[in-house]
Amino acid sequence: MLTGPMDGDSNVPVDTSISWNPVDGITSYLISIGTTPGGGEILNRAGVGIDTTYRPPFGLPENTIIYITITLFLFDAADVICSVGSFRTEDVTIPPPCTALEFPMDGAIDVDIGTQLSWNYAPRSTGYRLILGTSPGGNDILDETIMTFISFDPPGDLPFNTEIFVRILPFNENGPAPGPCPNYSFTTGSVSEIPDCTTLTNPVDGTINVPLASTLEWEEIPGAEGYRVSIGTSPTSNDILDNGIFSGNTAELLDFLPRRTFFVTIVPFNDGGDAVGCVQESFSTILGCDPFIDSATGELISFSPQIDFPDVISLCLNDGSASIISNDQADGYRWYRLNADDTETLISQTPEVSFSEEGNYRYEISNLVSQPGTVFECSSSKEFTVISSEIPNISNVDVTEQANGLRIIVQTEGIGDYEFSLASNGPFQDSNIFENLSQGSYTVFVRDKNGCGLAERSSSNGLSPDDFPKFFTPNGDGVNDFWQYDPLIDIGEVDLQTIYIFNRLGALLTRIDPKSQGWDGNLDGIPLPSSDYWFKAKSNDNREVKGHFSLKR
Known part of the structure; x- marks a missing residue:
């Protein structure tokens, strides 16, 4: 649903930004803005990536009910269309302010003669008067053309090696921007021929099982001074690389996520401008470590090793240290001590490890996985605790004769977690009391549950x-x-x-x-x-x- 403006709000500024609640697992959002429910008359399915805030580039019409539709783009499922709400815009009663030339920048030189002009949106404006000339205030190139957008592509080439003067006059039904609005200028360069588009050569369009660390390569285009490269995880986003500029025809050592499809657009450019009509291409990476369903067998496949390891390890004080050997099957082993400052200290890289002090530790095992063009590591880990324990010391065996027989209470000393029995091989019990026993002498056995040892003592010891x-x-x-x-x-x-x-x-x-x-x-x-x-x-x-x-x- 809408979070700003809220559904049903009124008197909303025409230059407002639109926000909505995020949805987990979404690849991209598409926004439509209309004057009817589900309509797209103002903006139709514009991709905004994973951002949940969008500001319409041309503002919104005044005193109008605006309907917002958000489409959830899911790479491996059908789109989900959500009508998230509506609001009414304000009734504008004042003229808009002046605006500024955005491209070419004021004072720019060597500007392409076929360049397209653009400027910033002037809040509350419904149109712009554009004047171009070869002298300050001149209109010999363009005389007050009225525009409803914030860009203009001159119908013919501008004169080369010439300073071009620009005036932009925003207006609405209440009148023009209070002036005077400033003059801007730029100087054109010599004419250049726009380069052609290029195509991926490595990996080629549609390739699967591409290594995660890959170098992108594309066809070199004659006359191109550089290439604008955009890469995204959906056709409407550039969340990996947004218009990165490369002087050559390679983008080296990009680290990609496993089991994903990536969408690539490469646009060659030179002084004459950007190549026109360049198409989007795509490729898919190797499976990686994530579990996946084998389409042939229907089984869940995981390359990461399985961990079978206790949450607590006992350090027997009577032994001085604790050594254990992991029974987990893996290619690699790492044992870390977790320090108080949130750092880790590596203490072993074999299946065997020794502990000499209590504390928190982390155990990690890994497998090496070979997939086309690369070998990578898939790991599993868990945290565990090392505690101190010790063999029990039987301090007293209290024997009492009662109506139903003897009662024995075993008193122990030590920091361990102990269990008790009247036979060396058990059964053992947590209670230290034995009742209803027949007359006679008994030997009591006490053992540490953490494996630190077994103690025994006669119930009589000469006194019965x-x-x-x-x-x-x-x-x-x-x-x-x-x-x-x-x-x-x-x-x-x-x-x-x-x-x-x-x-x-x-x-x-x-x-x-x-x-x-x-x-x-x-x-x-x-x-x-x-x-x-x-x-x-x-x-x-x-x-x-x-x-x-x-x-x-």
Whole structure:
């Protein structure tokens, strides 16, 4: 839709510029301006390339509804015609200003005698009076010809080696430009014959699979002083080269995009002017790296290699560095460290790379592709992160006897991401807690998920609920009257620190020395009833074991 003037606007200046919303993927826009919907009476399908703003070169009629149509040019599909809106122009009530000669420039010399004159658009003008003479203010060449355009091609050649004086007088229905408008002049040169057109010789018109780095060549034309070359990606645009001037018949080392058709116009020129009627030619480049559909098989073809690489790599602190070898199949490999200042440092050009520090990196692989006339590189890349990890350190294995069996909690130290198991070959779990286990000793295994190692440790290490009696009978018969860990059980080199005894509600009843006789079942000299009681034993190296026992009377 229109973005300026807006659809439905009124009192719009007649010299306004017209703008519209851009559309992705468009090769070129064509604009039509009319006084009826979809009409082109004022301007019909003028190519504007990919610009989304256009200023009519002759202005717009006053006090008129103007309709704008934008045609979307798609190289490989039908044109899309869009009626984007309309607006009404202003009612002009004042004369236009003076204008200036644009070509030839004021004071120019050696101007071709067959040259065409042009001048700038004077806002609000509806016509121009043009006067030409061989003296200031003279009209011996042309006497007040009225023009509605901003250019004039004299019906005959101008006199050669002569100073030509020009006056341009804009006007509209409100009168002529307030004067006096200035005089301009230029001097003609000697007569020259206009050169003929030329044609492409490399690549010739219609060639396909042209290399991306190519030298354009065309037929050399006798009498031509130079060549104006325009190249575009559509028939209506010169987005690659716009009227570039070359003295010879070559344009060297132009880098073209792959899988595109390019449109070329070459116009020889000399003092006599530009060659007339030169036609547009075209050629298509090689496929390049972009994926494409094979017309014979219908398959999607891509020359770039496929990357199968993780987002995160672990640097094991216990190893000092991390080395990996890519399994991706490619012709070339590059590894880069991404620096804080947005630069990259190349660290390897082989499938193998070593990392000695954390950070962000980029991995790139490439294939060399041969197509007619050239060999080029098609690459794929991805960014990834190197993080630090390490083998786990098992600081404690806490074993507790519960109603449904043993409960083991594994305490670890380290910066890794760890998982836990009761067997070396798994299964492993994320939780460090194991519950409802049968009585016995266990070995716990902890491994780093990033591959930095596996640690193991016995759940007992000489300290287990089985080292403590399951019941005692404090009835004064001299048999089993005290509860204490069983001195007849070999508990290795464990040095117990304290044993705590709790009731079933978790209230601390007493604390006993592991080297004492033990607990007699009393609290402050009062015998406690028969029931289950709980204990927690703690070693000097802070290992703990928990369990329960029965008091029977």
